[in-house]
Amino acid sequence: MTAGIVGLATGIAALAVYGMTLCPTVYVEGSGELIGAAYKLGTAHPTGYPLFCLSSRLIALALPWVSPAMAINVASALFAAACCGVLAAVLYGRGVRPVVALAAALALAFSRTFWSQAVIAEVYGLALLLVVLVLAQTLRTCERKEPRQVLLLGWLMGLGLTAHLMQVLVWPGVVAVLAWRWPALWRRPLLLAQGMLAALGGYSLVAYLPLRNGRGSGFHWGPLGDLAALWQHLSGALYRSSFFSLPLEGMLLNAQRWLVQAAGEFHLALVPLIAWGGWAAWRRDRSVLVLVGGAIACNLIAALNYHRDPNGLPVFYLLSIVGLAVWLGMGLDALASRVRPLVSVPLAALVVALVLTAHYEASDRRENWVADRYGRDILADLPEGAILITEGDDAAFALDYLLRIEGLRPDVTLYNRMGRGTDILAWSEYALTPLRREQLRWRREAALARGKRPLFYLVPRRSPISGWVFVPAGLVYRLQAPNDSTEAAPQIEMGNALAADFFRDPWVRKIQSNYYFMAGEERLWTGDRAGAMAAYEQAAATAFDSRTTRFNVALKLFEIGELDRAMSHAADAAAIDPWQPTPYRLMAHIEQEQGRYDEARRWRKKAGELLRVP
Numbered sequence: 001m002t003a004g005i006v007g008l009a010t011g012i013a014a015l016a017v018y019g020m021t022l023c024p025t026v027y028v029e030g031s032g033e034l035i036g037a038a039y040k041l042g043t044a045h046p047t048g049y050p051l052f053c054l055s056s057r058l059i060a061l062a063l064p065w066v067s068p069a070m071a072i073n074v075a076s077a078l079f080a081a082a083c084c085g086v087l088a089a090v091l092y093g094r095g096v097r098p099v100v101a102l103a104a105a106l107a108l109a110f111s112r113t114f115w116s117q118a119v120i121a122e123v124y125g126l127a128l129l130l131v132v133l134v135l136a137q138t139l140r141t142c143e144r145k146e147p148r149q150v151l152l153l154g155w156l157m158g159l160g161l162t163a164h165l166m167q168v169l170v171w172p173g174v175v176a177v178l179a180w181r182w183p184a185l186w187r188r189p190l191l192l193a194q195g196m197l198a199a200l201g202g203y204s205l206v207a208y209l210p211l212r213n214g215r216g217s218g219f220h221w222g223p224l225g226d227l228a229a230l231w232q233h234l235s236g237a238l239y240r241s242s243f244f245s246l247p248l249e250g251m252l253l254n255a256q257r258w259l260v261q262a263a264g265e266f267h268l269a270l271v272p273l274i275a276w277g278g279w280a281a282w283r284r285d286r287s288v289l290v291l292v293g294g295a296i297a298c299n300l301i302a303a304l305n306y307h308r309d310p311n312g313l314p315v316f317y318l319l320s321i322v323g324l325a326v327w328l329g330m331g332l333d334a335l336a337s338r339v340r341p342l343v344s345v346p347l348a349a350l351v352v353a354l355v356l357t358a359h360y361e362a363s364d365r366r367e368n369w370v371a372d373r374y375g376r377d378i379l380a381d382l383p384e385g386a387i388l389i390t391e392g393d394d395a396a397f398a399l400d401y402l403l404r405i406e407g408l409r410p411d412v413t414l415y416n417r418m419g420r421g422t423d424i425l426a427w428s429e430y431a432l433t434p435l436r437r438e439q440l441r442w443r444r445e446a447a448l449a450r451g452k453r454p455l456f457y458l459v460p461r462r463s464p465i466s467g468w469v470f471v472p473a474g475l476v477y478r479l480q481a482p483n484d485s486t487e488a489a490p491q492i493e494m495g496n497a498l499a500a501d502f503f504r505d506p507w508v509r510k511i512q513s514n515y516y517f518m519a520g521e522e523r524l525w526t527g528d529r530a531g532a533m534a535a536y537e538q539a540a541a542t543a544f545d546s547r548t549t550r551f552n553v554a555l556k557l558f559e560i561g562e563l564d565r566a567m568s569h570a571a572d573a574a575a576i577d578p579w580q581p582t583p584y585r586l587m588a589h590i591e592q593e594q595g596r597y598d599e600a601r602r603w604r605k606k607a608g609e610l611l612r613v614p
Helices: 003-023 030-040 052-061 070-091 098-109 113-120 123-145 147-161 165-169 171-181 183-187 191-214 227-234 237-242 248-265 267-285 286-303 315-334 341-363 370-381 396-404 428-430 434-450 506-525 527-541 547-557 563-576 579-594 597-612
Strands: 387-390 414-417 455-457 469-474 476-480
Touching: 003 070, 003 098, 003 113, 003 341, 003 476, 030 052, 030 070, 052 123, 052 227, 070 113, 070 123, 070 165, 070 191, 070 315, 070 469, 098 113, 098 315, 098 341, 098 387, 113 123, 113 248, 113 315, 113 563, 113 579, 123 147, 123 165, 123 171, 123 286, 123 315, 147 165, 147 191, 165 171, 165 286, 165 315, 165 597, 171 183, 171 563, 183 191, 191 227, 227 237, 227 286, 248 267, 248 315, 267 286, 267 506, 286 315, 315 341, 315 579, 370 396, 370 506, 387 396, 396 414, 428 527, 434 455, 434 476, 455 506, 469 506, 469 579, 506 527, 527 563
Parallel strands: 387 414, 387 455
Antiparallel strands: 455 476, 469 476
């Protein structure tokens, strides 16, 4: 049996399962944006992901009979399956038994977070495929010690950067192994320079971004018209402030969350095998140990210091999960060497079965239409010629996909208040200062409100016109003048919120909770205080682990004078994310209202300390 056969068998098996659990349409968060950028060759959010956009578009061209969303979801599944196939081939090439190599790679394929990203439009399958290819080529380069291997390694490293910046987390281990296994390489500056040029050649694919930016009807995150804007996009400057922004307690909490995630990614019963695999790598293949250990260490250094919604953290540990899958393979192989040969096959099958059955239900998205239907419900209730101003990721990109790619409601105009894809500003106005841009947005929104077309908001902030009010209108808010007598919107259809079997997915539950929250807004507007409170509480119960939902419910309850309930939800929001200052500020306001001034000062101090954390 050859490494190619092992890898092909693994990839086919993974792809078959992905096909049975593939999301049929647009998903939550950035799914709609990536579909819009890939399907019509746009420019995605930082760092642009040109390799994903181009390769996904090629796959979509081969699937003209399916929807754009399904085509890009299929591309993600293909990349993830290929990653697992290459991993199996690498393990086999390092002396791991073929059945064990297949089992370990399938354990990665069916691990909780990796599987969840393989069946939706996401970049991680392709990014990790490039990571595994770089690891494999590093080992090959050390063994063959040929100049062409150095050039290929450099090219793959550069190309990997166009898939995801996690590629750089592999480089310290690559450099360490090359310095250890081929010390003469560092005395050949010309070859090293050629390798760097090859890396630049692989990275040159980023030229796609300025060449394509603003062209075509695909999703374009923002202007990349000069070198400064392009560099900020490529380097992920938007997220820079979230890295190394946590105090020691926050890092320890993230470490605890990683340990819980790592223990559950495969199966708790397999944790001893993973630990044994690290020891086995030390005994039999220290090159792999240094490569994988270096990748895991760098991944943890970066991710443990990263602050974001806890529900979004698991994907930032995916590189470490790939490393643990390698150690699982080596541990399983060490165990197989101690049993009879015939036992190794059922042993490998048991490992795959454990992981597959543990995560199948949670990863199955073949009937998950919640985000798609949410967007359609919003659009269906908007009157002819409406303007909708969105914010955030939960619904904005699903709506963008339905309008831009599916062609629904061409009469509706969509603007993203955060300037992502559909800004109310012209790109030339991005040269203004942030304050001037914000002022200009407010003036433009005020002009829209005074115009003939009805203006709606997904999230009510401050009204651009003094005295105008946000009136609940189904799943959105209509901005109205005080004397406006516009008829009420149709009653919210709650069927999508009641869709069963999606309670496991926090992002989908957050969308479903929006139905209950808006039902509460509608009831409060009509004077049904008790009904409103019940609906708000149901929203919180549906998205119980969402910091934003719990905070928004707390804020509404505070506004209507339900201070004890508001305090409870604010405290829960703070417990979910202890490093977000807004819940503490709200808690200070609640304590102030109740006359507990010392407690109010304590919460204000806490919020101030968090704002000062670098």
